[in-house]
Amino acid sequence: MSSGGEKGTATTKTPADFLKSIRGRPVVVKLNSGVDYRGILACLDGYMNIAMEQTEEYVNGQLKNKYGDAFIRGNNVLYISTSKRTLADGA
């Protein structure tokens, strides 16, 4: 079976490529609790520990808090997603 990456245009293929490509970009991090964090990804590691900048905390889709710098311990992370809107535009 081929690994057909036919629709990945500007995006990447493997998880490793994905991780390289999202550093410094706006991301959405969802925790197991359902809370979302939106901000600029500063760095992350193999445990999915994450450091973020200009972080906004969303509970049930509502902005609850803002943090300049935030560290999220990886065990709480459900997923990391790219965010289409840039933080500068949206915030």
Added chain:
Amino acid sequence: MASNPLQLLPSELIDRCIGSKIWVIMKGDKELVGTLRGRVLKPGPDRPVRSGLDQVTDREITAEGRRITKLDQILLNGNNIAILVPGGSPDPE
């Protein structure tokens, strides 16, 4: 071609799904559907069994009142994965 399904290891089955649609059922009322782009095997001192991180594109279906979130590309933590279904969800949406 080794085609006896009984001789296919579960991890090999998942590797064969790379590039195609997959339906990920999580523990606790969460599901995701998307295209599997790859996975991460993470052997570690504290985790003798690997924890798969699956990178999934497209949408998330949350069953808490069926809230649907569409996402472009994500890195999913494998900790809470319950079932992986090759071929995607039967739900057309």
